Amino acid sequence: MGSRVKPGVVQELARYGGDTVPTCFNCGNCTAVCSLSKDDTTFPRKYIRYMQLGLEDKMTTSLEPWLCYYCGDCSDTCPREAEPGELMMASRRWLTSRYDWTGLSRLMYKSEAFEIFMLVLVAVVVLLLFTLPSNYGFKLLSQHPEALTTVNMEAFAPLHLTHYGDWVVAALLGFLLLSNAARMVFMVMRGSGAPLGAYITEFKEVIIHLLTQKRWSECTSNTAKHWVRHIFLVTGYATMFILVVIFLPWFQRPDANFHWTSLFGYYGTVVLLAVTLWMIADRMGKKDQIHKHSELSDWLFPLLLFLTALTGILMHAFRLLGLPMPTYVMYLIHLMVAVPMLVIEVPFGKWAHLLYRPLAVYLTAVKRHAPARLGAMAPALSRPDH
Numbered sequence: 001m002g003s004r005v006k007p008g009v010v011q012e013l014a015r016y017g018g019d020t021v022p023t024c025f026n027c028g029n030c031t032a033v034c035s036l037s038k039d040d041t042t043f044p045r046k047y048i049r050y051m052q053l054g055l056e057d058k059m060t061t062s063l064e065p066w067l068c069y070y071c072g073d074c075s076d077t078c079p080r081e082a083e084p085g086e087l088m089m090a091s092r093r094w095l096t097s098r099y100d101w102t103g104l105s106r107l108m109y110k111s112e113a114f115e116i117f118m119l120v121l122v123a124v125v126v127l128l129l130f131t132l133p134s135n136y137g138f139k140l141l142s143q144h145p146e147a148l149t150t151v152n153m154e155a156f157a158p159l160h161l162t163h164y165g166d167w168v169v170a171a172l173l174g175f176l177l178l179s180n181a182a183r184m185v186f187m188v189m190r191g192s193g194a195p196l197g198a199y200i201t202e203f204k205e206v207i208i209h210l211l212t213q214k215r216w217s218e219c220t221s222n223t224a225k226h227w228v229r230h231i232f233l234v235t236g237y238a239t240m241f242i243l244v245v246i247f248l249p250w251f252q253r254p255d256a257n258f259h260w261t262s263l264f265g266y267y268g269t270v271v272l273l274a275v276t277l278w279m280i281a282d283r284m285g286k287k288d289q290i291h292k293h294s295e296l297s298d299w300l301f302p303l304l305l306f307l308t309a310l311t312g313i314l315m316h317a318f319r320l321l322g323l324p325m326p327t328y329v330m331y332l333i334h335l336m337v338a339v340p341m342l343v344i345e346v347p348f349g350k351w352a353h354l355l356y357r358p359l360a361v362y363l364t365a366v367k368r369h370a371p372a373r374l375g376a377m378a379p380a381l382s383r384p385d386h
């Protein structure tokens with residue numbers, strides 16, 4: 001099948017952080033040192049060649065960028081300092097914008113101002129929900145003067161409304177993320193010929209890699225630190241997400257009384273605060289390859305998580321101290337950070353890799369069942385193409 005050449009791809013990729021594409025002279029050293037590049041999935045040289053030639057179809061339908069975990073071995077040894085690890089990162093940003101049907105991701109990656117604007121816009125909507133003349137937030141509080149002297153969350157953010165809001169946010173987030181993921185599957189698998197049964201038998205790969213990202217452990221360098229802390233981070237925000245979306249009636253207490261769900265809340269908070277601070281410090285230190293180049297989306301990922309956890313625990317502390325107004329205000333600030341993060345960053349920004357990466361491992365496994373692929377693999381064994 002022929003490939004359409006799109007002029008201007010190299011310039012476009014530079015806006016996603018991939019400004020070293022022309023530097024590569026295709027020696028293949030990066031692919032040779034990459035411990036994850038094997039068998040029928042060889043990278044990053046081949047994908048960088050697609051970038052240089054502007055082969056947009058091949059770039060869009062390739063899964064290789066998602067199979068790279070940015071250990072940085074290739075960048076360390078590239079004789080041209082073409083930063084192949086960062087080029088894989090840039091291609092993941094580019095692919096995220098291609099999967100997204102709304103076009104928002106593309107705009108956000110191309111303009112930092114637009115990304116900030118979108119986050120602020122959602123934060124303002126949350127603010128207005130609590131401050132506009134309605135029966136919610138400060139207006140409701142004015143009808144319960146006793147809640148100004150004793151903390152009573154029911155008088156500020158009634159549980160039934162908050163829980164309803166949670167479900168709306170979760171449904172919106174799920175719809176955006178899953179519809180973009182469906183586009184990814186369609187783009188990648190269209191015409192692959194993979195049998196339906198393979199989609200079912202290989203589905204376990206999505207679950208395994210969603211929960212463990214275990215391919216990361218196969219990288220030869222920097223593995224333990226990044227992989228283990230990433231697993232902790234996943235357990236932290238998964239715990240908080242489940243608490244808020246499913247267990248909110250128990251988790252959001254009207255007063256300072258203890259409930260066992262708080263223990264999980266403490267776990268999630270400690271993990272999120274510790275790991276995100278560690279990630280921010282590493283990104284500022286720029287020691288590892290993965291932290292040498294940072295786009296806005298790379299900063300927003302740990303920063304918003306950190307602020308969400310910090311405002312959440314501060315709100316809890318104010319409630320325990322019996323300080324009504326600081327509790328309500330901090331609760332509002334907490335939502336003004338958490339909601340934009342969930343509806344903007346998760347489906348359109350760096351967070352989306354949490355789904356795309358396991359999906360890529362799964363689709364790679366499914367593709368291996370395609371008859372054309374099976375036939376092509378035999379000669380490929382004697383004719384390496386990397």
Ligand code: SF4
Binds near residue numbers: 030081082
């Ligand atoms: S990125 Fe560097 S190591 Fe990889 S093919 Fe290009 S020049 Fe060679």
Ligand code: SF4
Binds near residue numbers: 030033043044067073
């Ligand atoms: S960063 Fe690591 S995993 Fe990614 S292509 Fe380079 S060597 Fe392979």
